[in-house]
Amino acid sequence: MKKYEAVIGLEIHAQMLTKTKMFCGCSTRFGSEPNSQTCPVCIGMPGVLPVINKKAVEFTVRAGLALGCKISPYNRFARKNYFYPDLPKGYQISQYELPICLGGVVVLNMENGQSTIELTRIHMEEDAGKNIHEGMKDFSCVDLNRAGVPLMEIVTEPQIRSPKEASAFMKKLRSVLRYLEVCDGNMEEGSLRCDANVSLRPIGSSELGVKAEIKNINSFRFVEKAIEYEIWRQEEVLKEGGRVIQETRLYNTSTGTTESMRSKEEAHDYRYFPEPDLVPIVVSDTMLKEVKATIVELPDEKVGRYVNSFGLPLYDAELLSQEKSIAHWFEDAVNKGGNPKAVSNWMMGELMRLLNETSTRIEDCKVTPEHLIGLIKLVDSGAINVKIGKTVFEEMFNSGEQAEKIVKSKGLLQISNEGELDSVIDGILKQYSSEVERFKAGEVKLTGFFVGEVMKQTKGKANPKLVNEILKKKLV
Amino acid sequence: MEYFKLNIKEANALLQNKDITVKELTESVFQRIEVVEKTVNAFVTVTTDKAFEMVEELPPYQSSNLFGIPMAIKDNMCTRGIKTTCSSKILANFIPPYESTVTDKLMKSGYILTGKANMDEFAMGSSTENSGFFTTKNPWDTERAPGGSSGGSAAAVCADECIAALGSDTGGSIRQPASFCGVVGLKPTYGRVSRFGLVAFASSLDQIGPITKTVEDSAILLNLISGHDPLDSTSATVNVPDFTSCIGKDIKGLRVGIPSEYFIDGMDSQVEQSVKAAISHIESLGAQIVEISLPHTGYAVATYYILATSEASSNLARFDGIKYGLRVPADDLIDTYMTSRAAGFGTEVKRRIMLGTYALSSGYYDAYYKKAQQVRTLIKHDFDRSFEKVDIIATPTAPTTAFKIGEKVNDPLQMYLSDIFTISVNLAGVPAISLPCGFDQKGLPIGLQLIGKAFDEETILKAAYAYEASTPHHTRRPTL
Ligand SMILES: [Zn+2]
Numbered sequence: 001m002k003k004y005e006a007v008i009g010l011e012i013h014a015q016m017l018t019k020t021k022m023f024c025g026c027s028t029r030f031g032s033e034p035n036s037q038t039c040p041v042c043i044g045m046p047g048v049l050p051v052i053n054k055k056a057v058e059f060t061v062r063a064g065l066a067l068g069c070k071i072s073p074y075n076r077f078a079r080k081n082y083f084y085p086d087l088p089k090g091y092q093i094s095q096y097e098l099p100i101c102l103g104g105v106v107v108l109n110m111e112n113g114q115s116t117i118e119l120t121r122i123h124m125e126e127d128a129g130k131n132i133h134e135g136m137k138d139f140s141c142v143d144l145n146r147a148g149v150p151l152m153e154i155v156t157e158p159q160i161r162s163p164k165e166a167s168a169f170m171k172k173l174r175s176v177l178r179y180l181e182v183c184d185g186n187m188e189e190g191s192l193r194c195d196a197n198v199s200l201r202p203i204g205s206s207e208l209g210v211k212a213e214i215k216n217i218n219s220f221r222f223v224e225k226a227i228e229y230e231i232w233r234q235e236e237v238l239k240e241g242g243r244v245i246q247e248t249r250l251y252n253t254s255t256g257t258t259e260s261m262r263s264k265e266e267a268h269d270y271r272y273f274p275e276p277d278l279v280p281i282v283v284s285d286t287m288l289k290e291v292k293a294t295i296v297e298l299p300d301e302k303v304g305r306y307v308n309s310f311g312l313p314l315y316d317a318e319l320l321s322q323e324k325s326i327a328h329w330f331e332d333a334v335n336k337g338g339n340p341k342a343v344s345n346w347m348m349g350e351l352m353r354l355l356n357e358t359s360t361r362i363e364d365c366k367v368t369p370e371h372l373i374g375l376i377k378l379v380d381s382g383a384i385n386v387k388i389g390k391t392v393f394e395e396m397f398n399s400g401e402q403a404e405k406i407v408k409s410k411g412l413l414q415i416s417n418e419g420e421l422d423s424v425i426d427g428i429l430k431q432y433s434s435e436v437e438r439f440k441a442g443e444v445k446l447t448g449f450f451v452g453e454v455m456k457q458t459k460g461k462a463n464p465k466l467v468n469e470i471l472k473k474k475l476v
Numbered sequence: 477m478e479y480f481k482l483n484i485k486e487a488n489a490l491l492q493n494k495d496i497t498v499k500e501l502t503e504s505v506f507q508r509i510e511v512v513e514k515t516v517n518a519f520v521t522v523t524t525d526k527a528f529e530m531v532e533e534l535p536p537y538q539s540s541n542l543f544g545i546p547m548a549i550k551d552n553m554c555t556r557g558i559k560t561t562c563s564s565k566i567l568a569n570f571i572p573p574y575e576s577t578v579t580d581k582l583m584k585s586g587y588i589l590t591g592k593a594n595m596d597e598f599a600m601g602s603s604t605e606n607s608g609f610f611t612t613k614n615p616w617d618t619e620r621a622p623g624g625s626s627g628g629s630a631a632a633v634c635a636d637e638c639i640a641a642l643g644s645d646t647g648g649s650i651r652q653p654a655s656f657c658g659v660v661g662l663k664p665t666y667g668r669v670s671r672f673g674l675v676a677f678a679s680s681l682d683q684i685g686p687i688t689k690t691v692e693d694s695a696i697l698l699n700l701i702s703g704h705d706p707l708d709s710t711s712a713t714v715n716v717p718d719f720t721s722c723i724g725k726d727i728k729g730l731r732v733g734i735p736s737e738y739f740i741d742g743m744d745s746q747v748e749q750s751v752k753a754a755i756s757h758i759e760s761l762g763a764q765i766v767e768i769s770l771p772h773t774g775y776a777v778a779t780y781y782i783l784a785t786s787e788a789s790s791n792l793a794r795f796d797g798i799k800y801g802l803r804v805p806a807d808d809l810i811d812t813y814m815t816s817r818a819a820g821f822g823t824e825v826k827r828r829i830m831l832g833t834y835a836l837s838s839g840y841y842d843a844y845y846k847k848a849q850q851v852r853t854l855i856k857h858d859f860d861r862s863f864e865k866v867d868i869i870a871t872p873t874a875p876t877t878a879f880k881i882g883e884k885v886n887d888p889l890q891m892y893l894s895d896i897f898t899i900s901v902n903l904a905g906v907p908a909i910s911l912p913c914g915f916d917q918k919g920l921p922i923g924l925q926l927i928g929k930a931f932d933e934e935t936i937l938k939a940a941y942a943y944e945a946s947t948p949h950h951t952r953r954p955t956l
Binding site for chain 1: 553679787790
């Protein structure tokens with residue numbers, strides 16, 4: 001039996017989608033020539049001064065409002081001091097005592113019900129550059145393109161109880177940030193990164209155990225794996241009568257384990273103090289109102305609407321609303337007259353499968369909501385059956401043609417002509433007389449066999465309902 | 477003719493009248509530098525070539541008070557393509573690829589750069605003895621310090637090695653050397669002048685200001701360097717008046733506060749006498765003298781040395797030997813940081829980095845940094861309350877006249893006390909001017925400090941001019 005429960009808190013760094021950096025006018029584009037997006041301010045030359053990017057403040061307020069945070073009307077930046085070559089000023093401009101957002105909440109729909117994860121805070125800070133060791137002999141290089149890119153640091157309360165919940169939280173957060181267009185959520189490029197604080201405590205206890213901090217986890221899978229491993233490791237330590245020590249650990253993706261990076265004793269003293277080069281930021285009521293107006297309908301609200309108004313199952317509603325572009329596609333199709341359930345079925349099945357298989361974004365997909373509605377009509381009217389419909393959908397996906405045109409040009413119209421089907425079925429019953437005997441002797445499940453043969457001969461175009469009816473008549 | 481003796485106003489008049497050319501004026505100044513610089517050592521870099529290039533590139537005419545005026549710039553203001561060292565070995569070869577906002581403004585007004593003036597390393601000091609290169613001499617007595625940290629700028633103005641100069645003032649670094657060298661030094665209100673391109677010592681205290689031969693020149697320069705700068709968020713978005721318009725106005729009825737805390741035991745009696753005489757003179761011009769109290773004055777030096785060093789410890793972290801400046805190679809990263817910083821910084825800079833690092837450390841932050849911020853607020857309130865009763869405050873600029881080089885260098889605490897009358901002004905963020913108000917028996921200049929309300933430089937300029945216009949002290953010049 002389990003003796004311990006895990007207590008998990010996350011610290012997420014989300015790169016903001018501003019065009020320019022936090023404190024200078026340099027571009028934030030990813031993947032450019034090293035140090036090509038730098039200026040005296042972001043490389044920490046003597047005498048230069050930071051100037052706040054108002055867009056970054058707006059983005060953080062937008063995220064804060066969407067996540068139910070309290071926005072501090074008066075807040076300021078602080079310096080976090082430490083030496084590292086990727087930190088050109090020797091300090092990071094961050095927020096400490098007065099973060100811009102306090103509180104907030106994220107609700108997760110887990111298999112065993114809803115869990116509510118509270119946020120501690122969201123604050124703004126600048127990113128550091130990147131040290132490059134690979135390919136260098138006895139030196140390292142520094143790329144400062146990322147130095148000064150605006151980040152939101154989102155900190156949760158230690159209310160997450162399982163690795164699954166942690167990754168569900170990350171997915172939900174990513175979804176919301178993408179909806180708000182404040183972060184692209186790209187974990188591979190590092191625009192969304194996660195540190196996890198993990199500790200164990202005896203089940204039933206309300207005290208917190210000693211935590212280990214796992215740094216820089218860069219995929220949803222690793223969030224789960226790293227925390228899973230860390231829980232296992234701490235359990236082993238406790239089982240053997242040992243004590244978990246407070247330390248920073250790194251997740252090793254190749255071994256799937258976490259490794260000690262530094263202990264509490266070696267921890268930095270960041271010597272935070274208010275940034276004297278910047279004046280306090282005042283978030284006015286007018287600004288709050290303006291930012292509020294930019295907030296679109298969020299996934300949670302969409303899920304509610306899809307379930308209540310469209311009658312979709314919760315699972316489908318969640319999947320369709322996770323990405324704004326998918327949700328828009330869905331809503332577009334419904335608004336243009338598509339039956340929500342049918343649209344959802346086609347999207348969840350064929351569309352998602354094909355998008356995944358061909359790594360296509362829905363924005364670039366050749367099938368339009370109108371095309372899908374056309375296809376659904378053909379199926380509903382009996383012009384084609386569902387199976388043929390799937391073939392037609394794939395053809396639509398590849399060619400961008402309308403369903404009707406594909407059906408016509410390929411001669412896929414369903415055979416609903418009773419006379420035509422009659423003769424096909426007669427032929428089959430003659431061919432398989434022994435099976436007919438067995439059926440009549442009570443082997444009823446052979447119906448499927450006969451239907452299959454009819455389909456084979458008609459290349460799938462036979463109206464299945466009609467085939468069943470005729471078969472039933474002829475086999476009595 | 478000795479054009480180098482001219483002040484801005486005089487030189488400008490001759491230039492506008494076509495009595496002299498910019499080239500003649502510039503040549504005269506460089507001839508003067510040629511003669512006296514080896515004695516005074518005011519400059520880290522004399523920019524002769526640059527100066528004549530600037531002369532060549534000037535438009536034929538520009539209606540600016542500063543058109544063609546040779547000036548010295550303290551070596552902590554970045555000048556594009558010109559070495560900017562902060563008198564530190566760690567930046568000995570640093571050439572900025574950008575221009576500070578103040579020098580950019582001067583350039584647009586047509587100034588000529590004669591050189592980058594020596595200073596205490598990173599503006600930390602009161603004598604230029606902390607320069608990483610050499611000590612500047614006081615032109616009145618070359619055995620003595622010119623004050624600091626803007627000692628090079630003040631000595632250059634005093635020795636006529638320029639027509640005017642810019643300094644920076646964090647705790648008295650413009651006013652104390654101005655006092656020691658017998659020239660006029662103005663520290664504007666915090667936020668009046670952009671700090672962009674000024675290599676930071678203590679960001680919440682640093683302010684650039686003019687060091688000039690006369691009060692009017694100070695007003696002329698302040699007009700040109702003031703104003704909000706989008707590159708400096710701490711520069712104020714307040715209107716910039718014409719500071720010269722108050723020059724020559726009478727000071728009848730002006731209420732002048734005299735704080736008892738600024739006339740203390742142990743201060744030089746001749747300084748006390750001269751300053752008191754100056755106050756009486758101001759009274760005789762129609763001002764009204766009011767006894768006031770600034771009760772938290774006694775905490776100013778301690779408060780300052782916690783806040784300034786805290787900020788400095790962080791501001792100077794960027795000098796790590798990685799991206800620019802001195803790098804002393806070592807085995808690994810941490811050693812490279814340590815050897816580079818050990819070789820690049822001087823003793824006083826290291827002392828202040830350590831003090832500041834300590835004050836900000838976890839466990840000490842509340843007792844030092846936070847407490848000091850609270851006291852800073854009290855000091856500011858002292859001034860706010862006083863300015864409800866008076867228009868300006870008059871005090872000595874420094875407790876003594878220029879001290880001997882070497883006299884205090886091994887006693888940092890004594891050195892810190894030489895800024896005892898100037899430091900509160902920076903903590904409160906208000907403007908103050910120092911102007912000559914007499915000489916001691918050794919013939920060394922004494923400075924009078926006039927402190928004004930925030931963003932009211934006009935009133936102290938008006939009072940300073942009224943005093944200057946009716947006294948002869950500013951006309952006296954050292955023989956070199
Ligand atoms: Zn930049």
